[in-house]
Amino acid sequence: MSPLPRHRPFLLLCGEQIASSVGRQVTTLALALIAVTRLDAGPFGASALMALSYLPGALLSPFAGLLADRARLRALTVLLTVLQTLVVGSVPLTAALDRLGLPQLYVVATVSGALTSMLAVSLQAALPRVVHPGQLLSANSALTGARTTGQIGGPALGGVLVGLTGASTALLAACAAYGVEALLLLALPAALDTPAERRRPRPGSRTAALRGGLAVVRGERLLRRQVLAGAGFNLGSGAADALFVLYATRDLGLPPWQLGTVYAAFSVATVLGVLLARRFATTTGLAAATRICAVVAALAIFLIPAASLLPAFPALLGYQFVFGLAATVWAISMTTTQQLITPPELQGRVAGVVQAALTATVPVGALGGGALAAWLGNVPVLTGGATVALLAAARLWAR
Template sequence: MTDPGRRDVFRIRGFPAYWASYTVSGFGSYVTVLALQVLVLAQLHGTAVDVGLLNAARWLPYLLFGLVVGALVDRRRRRPLLIGSDLGRAAVLLAIPALFIADALNIPVLLVIVAVVGVLSLIGDAAAQSLVPRIVPRSALVAAHARTDQSDAVAQTSGPVVAGAIVSIVGAAFALVVDAASYLFSAIAIWRVNVDEARAPVAQRVGLRREIADGLRWVYRHRMLAPMAIGSHAWFFFNSILGTVFTSFALLGLHLSAFQLGVALAGAGVAALLGSSVSLRVGRRWGAGVAVIASNLIMVVGWTVIALAPGTLTTWAVVVVLAVGQGFYGLGLGLSNANEMGYRQAVTPDALQGRTNTTMRSANRAMIVVGAPLGGLLATWLGYRPALWVGVAGFLVATAFLALSPFRTARHEADEAAA
């Protein structure tokens, strides 16, 4: 691979196909996120607690199998794993509308299906994140993630709106066909990626337990990665509370329709596109640490706006307020992700990419497994707005931790490669 420096990453062989896969499957995933929550609340007559359980089921496999999968991914070629996981997710998602037609779909069955999709997503995510540094030189990782973040922002903008429209016309269960089709496209796109991948030589392999331990030590003993990981875990915990409460707050508390909720969520996508467009410049000028910390503060502003949204306004006025709050949230996400992911991958050796990715993701998703049901319980016990304030306070604590840690000085140069 040639080092493109700062030139367009789309000139790197293999990246356009990977980007297309990421973009289309991301669009389908945003459709599914909204459709599943509407399916639980509106068609299966669930509660905020059920929405929390749905989110927990989606990420439970990361908690149970994440570290093992990360070690196994580092032993194998990532591209075939990603293709297989895409095809598997397409097939499993199609079971939801089929069961709905047969009048055999209920919340327990849905939770099992979502958990199976979660297992396949765990494999696919570990393979995808570990594949990127094989396609893109380390010097271009932040630029590559900025590009995928931009496309993700477009998907985040259009996905919920499309999902809301489809749900309003044909019902939530059938909206999942869009995501199944997106995974089929993704598998074809990844199949077209031509990348040099070599398995770890058998002679260099150690026991699976040792490999898992090596991944844990790399993350949690690294001067910069350790505080970044802990701050990320806290962020995911409180974000899962906020995300669970927000959907129930909008649909049940503010009485929005699925389409109106989709429009409100689209605000995050529009702003995320802006954030991802400037994330590379912000990270290079002020450093990865400052960029991530500032983005967290911007997200706090967004959730504060949402928590203060008055219920006395007209329905569409409420949608506008929520969209503004989601806009601040999306702006923060757009600024943060490329800097955090690019920094983490740049300082991590290729042999540890899979384990580092799944160590982080497993712990982060474990936070969702706990936080999402807790968000539903807090909404039930305290009410929607007090539960939102709990999440806002948690975001502030997580941000303060990062601001006081060595990670605040993290920069994208490779001088932090040594722990």
């Protein structure tokens, strides 16, 4: 068993996480700013953009998990990343031709979300094939730390590029990051191109194969409760996230550099969460770590509507820091629990089922929040979203 710092395939995955997080952070920020500042999207339009980026994950993740168990995994991840580069790169191209509109942004958000979701499921299935089971907690912490390294620079880079060159041009930097990601994935061991499920699938067995992942989630009480709580949490936080850029720029008047700094604060907190996750989860137990951190993360969301009463920039910095710290430890603990429970040949399908359940409520919350905000205003909807997230997190404490 090679130590993780000298484990080449694992180090390649860490590099991939840095590159992918930079690309995704710049993409998310730039698309939202294009919709709000250039194309005059309202609350529902901005929420729809976020909802469409999550909806494919809810629909396709179980099938992506089945594909990850049966396909050549390295080739699959490289293909997904190359397609991501082409899809995101279409925005600056059409902007240069002065043909960019909201319908194209919605298509890009949908396709990019589908590719991101499929890649996330594939990489979750790949990790247990790269490291020893006893290294999974440390490996998940390290990968989260690598991803956070990119997230620290990504929002700040995106904010600076948007301010200097415009949001559509900033997406070229995201495309460059995706290109680096594809090269790192291509360097992974060729053994990953051997399917995890080595039996030849029987005709008509696809439905039964998909049910295998669902059976693991339903049969493991701890995992089932965590997934249900996470889905409810994402319903409330999805409404808050969908309105965040619109609320911060129009209601609170944050300039792009402050918005980028606010997102970067989340990443700094995530680094701290990575450093604390292993010790905290080992000391309290994986289940206790998820319970505690879920409630803390939900409470942090209340700082978003509170920013309308407090100094806005510090309040949003506080939200991102506390939320980032708690959510990171929660995610690491929950992912490690899932991977330890799941049989090797079902890693992709279980990851797909879990991701589908966790992301299905995000577009519902985003669209519902956007529709209600157009009627009630942003602050009441943000407060309601935080309340829903807290109630869902509190369910983890019920007997």
